[in-house]
Amino acid sequence: MAHDQVTTLRADGRWNGNVTSRPLPAGALDGLSAEERRTLSDAWLARASTERRVGLSFGVVHEALLKLDAPKTLCDLADRAIDDEMRHGELCRMVASHYAGKEVDLLPDLPFSYPPHEAASDALRPLLHVVGQCCFNETIASSFLETSVDAATDPLAKAALRELLSDEIDHGRIGWATLAAVPAPLRGQLQAWLLPLARGNLKMWRDASRPYPDSPAFEAHGAPGAARVEQALLTAFVGLIIPGMQALGFDVAPIQAWVSRGAPTNDDPSLYVAS
Template identity: 30%
Template sequence: MRTSVTELRVLRMALLAALGFDLAACADDSSSDDEGSSGSGPETSGEGESAESESGSTGSDAESGSAESDSESSSTDSADTETDSTDTGVDPYTCEDPQPILQAGTELPSGFVTCADGFVHRVEAVECAAPQPADDETCDGVVDAICQTGDDCTAQGYAACKQDMWGQCTCQYGCASDDDCDAGEICACAGVFDDQPSCIPADCTADAECGQGLCGLSKYEGCCDNSYHLACAAPDEACHTNADCGAGSCLEDVPEPIVDYQCSESEGAWTCGPPGWCGCDCGRPLMIDGQPRVAGPSRRADASWMAVGIEPELRELDASLRAQLAARWAEIGRFEHASVASFARFAAQLQALGAPPALLRETAAAMADEVEHAKLAFALAAAYAGAPVGPGRLDLRGAGVSARAQLVAAQIVDALIVEACVGETLAALEALEAARWAEDPSVRAILTRIADDELRHARLGWRALAWLLERGGDQLRTAASRTFTLTMAKMRAEPEAPPAERASSLLAHGHLDAALRQQVRARGLAEVVAPAARAALSPSTKIRAASLA
């Protein structure tokens, strides 16, 4: 992580200043935030664990070490118990009625089999009968596309030009055998999980490498698409299929919506957890019925949603990397576009509560910022894709504002904590970290601007929260404390994401891989969000009236 301790402290102090604290006092207390976040801040009146105690559990290295030590001690005791007894609490897994998965359009085995319960594992490596994916006819003749046919794609063999989920024509590559893939990958033939062969990450290549276990196919449902990898699954894993998992909260802020948890492998263990798309966000998401809502992608004939003068360096980028960058920036643009509606709803909610002029002015300015963020992101997406990109129509059904002020107050506090106090704060930190890695000056400048704007939006959220809590009394403060606790606990408990393809290349172009993103979020929660939450939840926190005029 390249963001420095000093930059984290500056970010924290900016939020405390937004809450009305004197900056000189913040400077005097800054070291105590780092060293004593296990309970030195103001107590909260939340139900269960407070935001203060939650932050204390993972605040400093010493505290996290203590927590880990307790966890390790507990797991060691558990391991000792298992050594003395053959009962692990989990019935050993057996693949019932295994059926071979055939290569698409053939009677040839793919090397994978599926069990009666749906668990898929690889028994052997085989040659793929159809290693060459077919070109998409819709790409032929498309002007300024990355490719029109597979002949335009030269990075690997078995190339095809296909339309991706964003409507862009990009290079995709097949394979005939594991030898066609990079080290640490295997070739999954057409029919295993897609209608074309592809190389996927693999910690094992066949069941024989897994002892008494099986070389299982793990599926991860991410923001943009599904990803797959192979990993050994021991007979006593916590799960083998989604049917072994129950349901739970998708998002970290509220108990709803409830989604079916999924079984996947991470860090050597098969466990249940929410699907990866539950955590899809960029800045302030538009939440409707507990789920983020964005417009669909659109290949536009005009350039109205693209900022002018954005020219990233393209000369040394292969077609595959350009396609990934185009997809990622298009996704960011869609979330920034939806943020405009989120702030519009926020403004209406504030007006329903009689908010002071400053909060409304800052909200209007934030809407304008998000329009520019979306245009910058779509401009980068278009530059990488070689074609205009923009948002489609945004479905706003269910996004209305309640007329009951008391209900609105509770909803605003809940949304502020998730979308602004936590979401915007971490978005600012993630953009700052991405800017530190970006090598392209154009991309670095855009990320730096986004980081500055997101910090200002976070300050707005914290100021609005303090104003609401000052008016709402202990009941609202208690609810806020509980939301902070649940939000931070859920984010800290997120499972490790699978390894990203070409992570270093994407990082050089301003996109954090999942592991670094989780590291940034953990630091941000412990060193920025938690201290600010303790300050905001303190009954003594008062927003200066002059700053709200």
């Protein structure tokens, strides 16, 4: 049964084996039709699957940090993040169950892969995995969740989103702290990869399916609409990623120029290959 996967939560995890830092408030279902409840349950269950897949990414990030000889605190945080993402999966499944009005099982695990970055040197490749997952993906996730929290009004949805957000911020910091700690020559090799990583991550977020239509009712329950999501994605670049990279001494002009063109992600990917 799919619930077996839930028991993989670690007793030494962030909340000692608990799913959340504190008990979740009750959610309301008033005014939601049966179909809207089904849609919300599906949306939260789909989120559970992607959260769990990110847990596998953190297995890769953890190994990459060990290869980079990163500070132990960062290696430990990446190891904890594997469990964090499994907790996120369980939390989202619990919220999905609330909307369904009954316990729902996790969906079958999504296929997992990660970018091989074959053109990168052996020394750079692990850094690309850390930066791609943490500086880009988790920073974008934080912006997405922040806007989702702002739009949500239901107590349960809002609390669940806040729980996710508090971890994703930590996960993003793993990347920024790693970048600050690696030797300058290795950091310098990353310059040519910033734009390909930016485009690849943004494309993944834009292409992610939202199995619900735009609606204030769905936003109130943690499922933000397309315009709000797009705004959050661009805010992640303009407000967080570009300033972060600039503070670390990178030339951010190419990413800035790309963002000012609307950050296209459906153009020819070969235009973005690092050399």
